[in-house]
Amino acid sequence: MTNKIISLLALSAFATSAFADHHGEKAAIVVEFPPPFLIGTPVQVNLPHLEDAGAPAPVIMAPKGTINIAKDKEVTSSDDFPIIGDLSYATDGDKESEEGYFVELAPGLQWIQVDLEKSSTVYGVSMWHFHTQKRAYNDVILQISDDEAFKTGVTTVFNNDHDNSSGLGKGADKAYLETNKGKLIDARGIKGQYVRLYSAGNTSNEMNHVVEVEVYGTN
Numbered sequence: 001m002t003n004k005i006i007s008l009l010a011l012s013a014f015a016t017s018a019f020a021d022h023h024g025e026k027a028a029i030v031v032e033f034p035p036p037f038l039i040g041t042p043v044q045v046n047l048p049h050l051e052d053a054g055a056p057a058p059v060i061m062a063p064k065g066t067i068n069i070a071k072d073k074e075v076t077s078s079d080d081f082p083i084i085g086d087l088s089y090a091t092d093g094d095k096e097s098e099e100g101y102f103v104e105l106a107p108g109l110q111w112i113q114v115d116l117e118k119s120s121t122v123y124g125v126s127m128w129h130f131h132t133q134k135r136a137y138n139d140v141i142l143q144i145s146d147d148e149a150f151k152t153g154v155t156t157v158f159n160n161d162h163d164n165s166s167g168l169g170k171g172a173d174k175a176y177l178e179t180n181k182g183k184l185i186d187a188r189g190i191k192g193q194y195v196r197l198y199s200a201g202n203t204s205n206e207m208n209h210v211v212e213v214e215v216y217g218t219n
Contacts, residue, residue, distance in 0.1 A: 026061040029124045029184070029216050034095040036180040039132050043204045047136055049162045051174035057184045062123035062216060070195070070215035074115045079105040083207070087112065095182070095212045097132040107206035109139065109166045112213070113196045119146050120219035121191050125157070128182040128211035129199065136175045137208070139166040139200040142185055144192035155192065158185045166200055182212070 075087040085103035090112055094101050105112070122144055129137050142158040143150060159171025176183055195215050199208045 024063045027064045029060045029062050029066065031057075031126050031182070031184055031214070033181050034097070037097060037132050038134065043133070043135065045134065045136050045177060045203045047175045047203065049160065049174050050136060051176040053177060055176070057181065058186050060124040060184065060186050060216075063218060066123060066216050066218055068214040069116055069120055069217045069219055070114045070213055073117065075112055076115070077105060077112045078110045090114070090210045090213050093212070095128050095180075097128070097130050097180070097211050102130055102209050102211045105208040105210075107201055107208070109198060109200045110208045111196050111198045112210050113194055114213055114215060115148075116193050116195065116215065116217070116219060118219050119191055119193045120215075120217045121189055122187040122195065122215055122217040123189055124187050124216040125185045125195060126182045126212075126214040126216070127185070127197055128180075129178050129202070130209040130211060131178045131180050131182070133204060134177055135202045135204045136177050137199045137202045138175070139198060140175070140183075141166065141168055141171065141198040143196045143198075144187065144190045144194070145196070146191070146193050148194055150194070150196055153192075155190045157187045157190060166198065168198070187217075
């Protein structure tokens with residue numbers, strides 16, 4: 001009986017291993033955070049749909065070997081002449097939030113867009129707007145598409161525009177406070193070449209900022 005049980009366990013382990021080999025093993029996406037760095041007097045954040053501070057990030061499973069495919073990729077924007085910084089900062093790998101690490105765009109609804117160079121399977125996206133001061137950004141919307149102009153085949157994977165003030169549809173996601181941990185979004189294996197990130201000012205001022213965008217996927 002003991003030998004039979006051992007044989008069955010061995011067969012089960014073999015089948016599990018074969019299944020994993022055939023279907024591809026997965027692992028949780030691990031995000032590397034910059035050191036925390038806060039300056040200035042915090043501005044009170046009063047939003048009716050604010051996420052609880054310290055809410056845990058989602059655990060996103062992706063095929064082993066999944067990497068940040070946005071690193072050093074081309075970035076375009078709705079603002080052709082950023083007020084501070086360069087659009088390339090958004091994919092240069094530097095996530096610190098002091099001056100010299102972020103790009104500042106004009107007030108109002110603005111977006112930046114990362115070209116992944118080919119249609120890719122996207123499992124998760126991490127984004128950092130500005131984290132040297134406690135604040136929340138308004139109307140944060142994340143979309144993925146194979147259409148550079150985002151006219152067709154657009155999938156929205158995050159939207160905290162609770163009142164459709166940006167005209168892209170009412171979103172059910174919550175606003176959140178910026179920290180050095182950024183915001184990890186589950187992209188659910190959506191395919192696309194372009195990743196677009198919207199915002200419409202923040203709770204401290206009317207400007208839009210982006211420190212870094214990481215896209216975890218395969219192509």
